[in-house]
Amino acid sequence: MTLGQKLKEIRKRFGLSQEQLAEIMNVSRQAITKWETDTGMPDVGNLMELSKVFGITVDYLLKDENHLPSLSMRKQLDAKKYPDKLSSYSMILKEYYPAPWEVFVLSPTKKINGLEGVLNVFTAGSYWLIKDVSDLSPYYLVKKDQLKLLVNIRDWTMEVMELPSDTNDKRFSLGTTRFVNCGKLKL
Numbered sequence: 001m002t003l004g005q006k007l008k009e010i011r012k013r014f015g016l017s018q019e020q021l022a023e024i025m026n027v028s029r030q031a032i033t034k035w036e037t038d039t040g041m042p043d044v045g046n047l048m049e050l051s052k053v054f055g056i057t058v059d060y061l062l063k064d065e066n067h068l069p070s071l072s073m074r075k076q077l078d079a080k081k082y083p084d085k086l087s088s089y090s091m092i093l094k095e096y097y098p099a100p101w102e103v104f105v106l107s108p109t110k111k112i113n114g115l116e117g118v119l120n121v122f123t124a125g126s127y128w129l130i131k132d133v134s135d136l137s138p139y140y141l142v143k144k145d146q147l148k149l150l151v152n153i154r155d156w157t158m159e160v161m162e163l164p165s166d167t168n169d170k171r172f173s174l175g176t177t178r179f180v181n182c183g184k185l186k187l
Contacts, residue, residue, distance in 0.1 A: 001066045004038035010054055011036075013162060014073055015101060015144060024075055025049055073160040077153075089138055089153055094187040096158070097142050097151075103187060104169070106139040106150075106179040141169065141181060150174065 001009075011021050011032075018032045025032070025046060034040030042050065051058045055072040082088030093103050137154035141163075148163040163172075171180045 001064065002038050003041070003061055004036045006061060007032075007050070008036040010056075010071060013071055013147060014149070014160060015097060015142075015147060020096065024053060070164075071162045073158075075158045075160075077156045077158055079156045090185070090187055092153060092158060093140065093142070093151070093185070097144075098187075101142055101144045103151075103185040104141040104143075105182045105185050106141055107182050108139050108177050108179050139179060140185070141179070143169070150179075 011018070016024070018029045018036070022029045022032045027046065031040065031042075031046075035042055047058045047061060050056075050061060053073055053075065055074070056069065060069075077088075077092060079088075082091055097103055137152055140151040142149040142151050142160075146165045148165060148167050148169075150161045150163055152159045161174075163174075169181055171178065173179070
């Protein structure tokens with residue numbers, strides 16, 4: 001798989017248009033087209049930025065390998081572009097995941113281990129509550145066709161993680177966090 005084929009596949013797996021990827025990378029759409037068609041090559045700075053944005057190594061991008069790993073993406077958002085933090089969430093989701101994407105609100109809860117369970121009993125449930133509210137940023141399940149993405153927006157940074165296509169839409173666990181689907185968001 002060439003660098004261009006990998007970039008195109010990565011872009012499509014995140015449901016990004018060439019324009020959106022160009023905005024994330026601060027380059028022109030034409031540059032993205034050249035990279036994806038292997039008629040141009042990103043410079044070292046852009047390769048490093050691609051690596052940082054998608055959580056993959058430059059080595060992986062340049063290697064002739066056919067398998068793409070599970071992907072993640074981190075995008076710094078422009079706070080000045082949005083009127084306030086609360087209404088910005090739906091604006092951001094509408095901008096990056098317009099119809100036919102479906103967006104669902106998730107409720108995260110942290111799994112607790114045995115020791116934490118004992119602490120939770122002795123604190124009458126307060127330990128669980130403190131651990132659970134340590135991250136109040138919103139989480140979303142975004143899906144289209146076979147693509148399923150976990151989206152988190154925190155401190156003007158959007159983090160997107162690709163989920164396996166067989167992930168249960170109603171409830172699933174990732175690491176030490178359980179997510180429960182609270183319903184579809186109307187954008």
